[in-house]
Amino acid sequence: MNLIIGSTLKTLIVGAGMGGLxxxxxxxxxxxxxxxxxxxxxWHMPYNRPPLSKxxxxxxxxxxxxxxxxxxxxxxxxxxxxxxxxxLSMEQQSVTLQSGKKIEFDFLVAATGLRSKKLVFPNNLxxxxxxxxxxxxxxxxxxxxxxxxxxxILGSGFIGLEVAATLKGLGCRVKIVAMEDIPLGLIxxxxxxxxxxxxHETKGIEFYLNNRVTDLVGNTAITHVKLVDGQSLPCxxxxxxxxxxxxxxxxxxxxxxxxxxxxxxxxLHAVKSNGTSVSNLFGVGDIARFPNIRFELPPRRIExxxxxxxxxxxxAREIVRQVVPGSIEGFESEGGFNPLPTFWSDQFEFSxxxxxxxxxxxxxxxxxGNLGEEFIFAYLREGSLxxxxxxxxxxxxxxxxxxxxx
Amino acid sequence: xxxxxxxxxxxQHYGQCVYEAPDIFKLNENNKLEYLASADESERDNVKSAxxxxxMQAIQVFD
Numbered sequence: 001m002n003l004i005i006g007s008t009l010k011t012l013i014v015g016a017g018m019g020g021l022x023x024x025x026x027x028x029x030x031x032x033x034x035x036x037x038x039x040x041x042x043w044h045m046p047y048n049r050p051p052l053s054k055x056x057x058x059x060x061x062x063x064x065x066x067x068x069x070x071x072x073x074x075x076x077x078x079x080x081x082x083x084x085x086x087x088l089s090m091e092q093q094s095v096t097l098q099s100g101k102k103i104e105f106d107f108l109v110a111a112t113g114l115r116s117k118k119l120v121f122p123n124n125l126x127x128x129x130x131x132x133x134x135x136x137x138x139x140x141x142x143x144x145x146x147x148x149x150x151x152x153i154l155g156s157g158f159i160g161l162e163v164a165a166t167l168k169g170l171g172c173r174v175k176i177v178a179m180e181d182i183p184l185g186l187i188x189x190x191x192x193x194x195x196x197x198x199x200h201e202t203k204g205i206e207f208y209l210n211n212r213v214t215d216l217v218g219n220t221a222i223t224h225v226k227l228v229d230g231q232s233l234p235c236x237x238x239x240x241x242x243x244x245x246x247x248x249x250x251x252x253x254x255x256x257x258x259x260x261x262x263x264x265x266x267x268l269h270a271v272k273s274n275g276t277s278v279s280n281l282f283g284v285g286d287i288a289r290f291p292n293i294r295f296e297l298p299p300r301r302i303e304x305x306x307x308x309x310x311x312x313x314x315x316a317r318e319i320v321r322q323v324v325p326g327s328i329e330g331f332e333s334e335g336g337f338n339p340l341p342t343f344w345s346d347q348f349e350f351s352x353x354x355x356x357x358x359x360x361x362x363x364x365x366x367x368x369g370n371l372g373e374e375f376i377f378a379y380l381r382e383g384s385l386x387x388x389x390x391x392x393x394x395x396x397x398x399x400x401x402x403x404x405x406x
Numbered sequence: 407x408x409x410x411x412x413x414x415x416x417x418q419h420y421g422q423c424v425y426e427a428p429d430i431f432k433l434n435e436n437n438k439l440e441y442l443a444s445a446d447e448s449e450r451d452n453v454k455s456a457x458x459x460x461x462m463q464a465i466q467v468f469d
Contacts, residue, residue: 068463351418353420395421398424
């Protein structure tokens with residue numbers, strides 16, 4: 001793409017979450033000269049999602065307490081909220097919103113993120129049934145729960161475990177039903193997962209593992225859930241925490257590769273079904289399925305908090321490189337996008353911190369500490385460090401991140 | 407000069423900021439965050455990155 005006159009240049013960012021906001025901020029930081037327009041389907045300005053399962057739910061906080069601070073003058077960005085994108089047309093270089101409004105672009109950043117997966121049951125009741133992805137979801141759960149309520153959480157991943165811990169703290173009776181044998185066992189390994197389960201059980205959380213919910217029981221609202229092993233659990237509030245799906249439907253019809261997210265190349269340009277990269281369309285955040293250079297794995301999405309931030313910076317640099325060539329020092333030689341996956345989780349009084357890809361390990365070693373207290377595991381694949389994770393000991397875990405394979 | 411403020415009620419001591427602005431933030435031997443409350447203008451970009459990367463959004467930068 002040739003140099004475009006700054007005043008008429010338009011970058012459209014679809015998605016008003018962290019990835020969208022950070023893309024706009026990064027564009028301004030790299031002195032992108034044109035117009036920026038962020039579109040969001042929620043009515044809220046960009047906010048931070050991790051507190052939704054923790055402080056926001058525990059303390060019934062308001063949006064202002066989780067909103068990202070924005071300096072409007074510096075950001076100089078137009079927002080259109082509460083009006084999601086229905087359809088992209090690469091041919092017309094425009095998007096059509098749910099309202100029917102059409103907006104053209106020179107550069108498009110796809111940052112529409114994820115939505116919670118939900119099951120369909122024979123008795124597919126909705127009242128008393130929740131998932132947690134948005135601020136509104138968290139407020140709805142908070143309004144429904146209370147001391148003595150029976151909560152059943154489906155799924156023993158990070159969201160399920162965090163919500164369980166928070167709702168236990170609010171006096172609910174909490175049960176977790178999951179298909180796994182061990183919570184987080186596939187991600188962090190069996191000893192680590194067993195320790196997490198032990199800590200939750202000590203706090204009174206009940207687990208129904210290697211199990212699944214086959215139906216909901218009740219007339220207008222849920223009273224029980226039925227498990228595949230025949231048990232029936234009392235249930236006032238049913239929370240599905242069974243993972244997420246990428247919001248890519250609006251990208252269909254443009255010959256893009258949309259199998260599990262938006263496939264990108266190693267500089268986050270969208271990739272067409274025929275394998276060629278699109279120069280002015282980028283994937284940012286949870287929906288981007290990018291090549292996993294560090295671990296020599298096929299492209300995949302990474303649903304970790306640091307990915308929207310790092311991918312937004314990279315996409316912004318790619319745009320500015322095209323608009324104002326040579327303006328970013330050292331950028332022409334930048335290698336492929338190669339973020340270090342990073343995650344953390346707060347549950348009860350313990351916190352987990354991890355770098356890399358522990359799930360890739362063929363060997364797991366307890367490196368330091370004791371399972372009942374604070375500890376660190378090292379995760380190795382063919383003798384190389386691919387991940388590190390632990391409870392407590394953050395300083396030491398942080399030191400080890402530099403040892404993970406590049 | 408810039409002024410840096412960390413909300414220690416929010417901070418969970420994950421130390422992500424340490425990588426963005428190592429001259430300003432560190433985790434001490436007790437795994438607790440320590441930081442400089444003011445810094446030279448040249449640190450502004452690093453501290454802004456640290457603020458962006460904080461999972462708890464606990465870091466603020468003032469002029």
